[in-house]
Amino acid sequence: MNKSVKNRLLIYLSLFLALIVDSYSFSNILQFIKPSFVLLVLIYWNLALPDRVGITTALLFGLLIDLLEGSLLGLHAFLFVIITYLCQRFFYQFRITPIWQQSFLIFIFSILLKQILALDFLDSVLNRTNLSDKYYFIHTLNYAILTSLSWPPVYYLCRLYRRRWIKIE
Amino acid sequence: MLRKEHKVSHISSEAIFAIPAMKPTKVLFSLIICFLLILSDINFKSSDILRGYGNDILNPIIYISKTPSLLVKNLISFFSSREDLRLTIQILEKENLKIQSINTLLEEISFENKRLNSLWDSIKEKPGQYSLVKKKHLSTNELKPVMTIGINRKEKGYAVNNAVISEKGILGRIISLGLYQAEVLLVEDSRSLIPVTSSSSRLHAILQGSGLGRLGNLKYIKKTANFEIGEKLYSSGLGGIFPTGYPIAKIESILDSPDNEFLNVKVSFLQSPLNQDHFLVLRNFGSDE
Numbered sequence: 011m012n013k014s015v016k017n018r019l020l021i022y023l024s025l026f027l028a029l030i031v032d033s034y035s036f037s038n039i040l041q042f043i044k045p046s047f048v049l050l051v052l053i054y055w056n057l058a059l060p061d062r063v064g065i066t067t068a069l070l071f072g073l074l075i076d077l078l079e080g081s082l083l084g085l086h087a088f089l090f091v092i093i094t095y096l097c098q099r100f101f102y103q104f105r106i107t108p109i110w111q112q113s114f115l116i117f118i119f120s121i122l123l124k125q126i127l128a129l130d131f132l133d134s135v136l137n138r139t140n141l142s143d144k145y146y147f148i149h150t151l152n153y154a155i156l157t158s159l160s161w162p163p164v165y166y167l168c169r170l171y172r173r174r175w176i177k178i179e
Numbered sequence: 180m181l182r183k184e185h186k187v188s189h190i191s192s193e194a195i196f197a198i199p200a201m202k203p204t205k206v207l208f209s210l211i212i213c214f215l216l217i218l219s220d221i222n223f224k225s226s227d228i229l230r231g232y233g234n235d236i237l238n239p240i241i242y243i244s245k246t247p248s249l250l251v252k253n254l255i256s257f258f259s260s261r262e263d264l265r266l267t268i269q270i271l272e273k274e275n276l277k278i279q280s281i282n283t284l285l286e287e288i289s290f291e292n293k294r295l296n297s298l299w300d301s302i303k304e305k306p307g308q309y310s311l312v313k314k315k316h317l318s319t320n321e322l323k324p325v326m327t328i329g330i331n332r333k334e335k336g337y338a339v340n341n342a343v344i345s346e347k348g349i350l351g352r353i354i355s356l357g358l359y360q361a362e363v364l365l366v367e368d369s370r371s372l373i374p375v376t377s378s379s380s381r382l383h384a385i386l387q388g389s390g391l392g393r394l395g396n397l398k399y400i401k402k403t404a405n406f407e408i409g410e411k412l413y414s415s416g417l418g419g420i421f422p423t424g425y426p427i428a429k430i431e432s433i434l435d436s437p438d439n440e441f442l443n444v445k446v447s448f449l450q451s452p453l454n455q456d457h458f459l460v461l462r463n464f465g466s467d468e
Contacts, residue, residue, distance in 0.1 A: 026240075033237070034244040035317050037454050042321045042391075064201065065209045072213075077233035078240075079318040080325025080362055083226040084216025091209045098201045128322050131221050134369040134387070141322040141369055141390065149321065 017176050021062055024171060025051055025071055033078055042149045045157035047164065048075060049123070052090060053116070054168040056097035057105050059176070068094035081127065089123055109165060113158040120154035223354070223370070227339070231357030234315075234327050238360055241316050241327075295457065297346040309459045312343070315360060317452055322390040323370065325354075326363040326452050330460070332356060340420050342461040347450040348426035349373070349414055350458055366427060367391050367448055372398070374417040375427060378410045386412060386428060386446065391453070394431055397444040406430055406444055422461060 028047035035041060048071055055063040072087025079086070097104060104112065128142040135141065142150070220226045295311075316327040330337050341353045343363050351371065355362040364371055367388040375386045375397075382404055384397040400406070410430050416423030426449055434443040 030240050030244045032244075033241045033316060034248075035241075035314075041317060041453070042319055044319065060201075065205055069209050069212065073216075074237070077230060078237055078316070079320060080230065080327075081318070081320060081323065082217055082223065083220040083229070084213040088210065088213035088217065091206065091213060095201060095206050127320055130322075130369065131217075132223075132370060135389075143390075143393070145393065146322060146390070 013177065017059075017178070018062060020171075020175050021055055021059070022067075024055075024168065025067070027051075029071070029074060029078075032075070039149075043152040043156055045153065045160040046075075046120075046123075047160070049090070049093065050116070050157065050161060050164040051168060052094065053097055054165055056094055057101050058168070058172055059178075060098045060101055063094075064098075065091055065094060082131070085127065089126060093119060093123075109162050112165070113161045116161050117154045117158035120157040121150055124150040124153055227355040230355040230362055231360065233357070234355075234360035234362065235357035238315070238329075308462050309344075310337075310462060312361075312458050312460050314452065314456050314458065321392065323368055324365045324391045324452070325368075326351065326365060328361050328363055328458065328460075329359060330356075330361045332358050332361075337361060337460060337462060342421050342425075344425060344459045344461060345450045345452075345455055349421055350450055350452060352420055353460070365391070365452060367393070367395065367451075373421060373427060374415045375412040376415040377406055377412055377430070379407060380405055380410065382406060383415055383417070384412070384444075388448070391451070394445040394447055395428060397430075397442075397446060400442040400444050402435060402442055404442060406433055406442070408433060411449075412446060 025048060028051040031047045032044075034044075036044065052063070052068060052071060055067075068090040069087050072090035073083070075081075075086040075090075076083050104115070107115075124146075125140070125142060128140050128146055130139060130141045133139075310330075312328040312330055314326060315329050318325045326343075328343070337353065337356060339353055339356060343350045343352060349366060351363040351365040351368070353361045354364045365388070366373060366386070367390060369388055369390060371388045373386045375384055376382070377384070384400055384404075384406075386395055387398050388395045397406070397412075408430050411426050412428045412430065414421040414423060414425045414427055428446040428448045430444060431447045432443075432445045434445070436443060
């Protein structure tokens, strides 16, 4: 098999593994605050191999998450594309920052992402475009904390995976 | 890294990476696609067909995600039963312990049976119209919670708008169907509007959800309405989607604020999809197909 195709397949495999982890349902509050591993793995590949992962991958996995979560079709895709663009646009800066600073940036990303997911375009509650309330904000913070705390292990795990399996010429 | 995409530093002999920037046109094109998708699905209508079959495709992923926990569970049960057996053989005189362990097991089974029985007892009429389904996945967005259930469409003839019921009352309705999966719009969802009747005052109202674990509210209740705190709300069946007389929620608070034209009636839902796995689907009632 062509090396480039093999690398691409391995990257997709890691994203699929993250999707499997994400699709696990908890029967308690953890269900709403569990970190999004697809997003973290996608960010990692955007930083590590920006020429291998791009907008198409973000779009595809965003749509898969939309189907899995039952959210507005294209909403996750839209967010993933923007995050991918930002990661690739600023990846020189992002890559060299210490891991805790990267975690902090992911914390900010996560809060924004969760708040955008609370947007309501149906006007289900009169004169409110955002359904977020106090509890949702607390869950958003917990989600962001868990996601940012998950970044270092995901980062090192993906790096190990890349060094072990993905050979770049 | 593709060839000729990096240079070598003359000072440190290290590779200098120069990744070509992402093309803005490509990003713009993708964002336009996303916008078009969002706009076409703004009412969650256009993607209904796609979602059902999409969930069918994603079913193996959900199944695989549950495999490790199943394995651990089986492994634990395997070792614990071995341990039980060893104890039974070794210490015959401790018959009492053995009976106790069997009793615990029986209690667990009878508890499960009780739950299934109460679920089955909640059927009002025509038991043949109900099918037992299992929860597959619950979305992480608590404000717009969507639950996926496993069905067999060919066998049972499920349809959109079939009511999903738990032993405590109505849980939601099917909004999208695949071959083996169906999406359920829960009553807690802010998109869900259900016509209800109160138990003691017999007043009609529209019940709207606000998200999982949150209090719902009754819409457009005139200040003259005499709802009581604690009274139960039942489906009135007026919309033609849900059957009549199933409990849904309980009134928690009634607030009469002077700056509001209507009463602010908050209700708590009687059931939650979080700690339950089995539900009933009422078929051939208010279906689209």
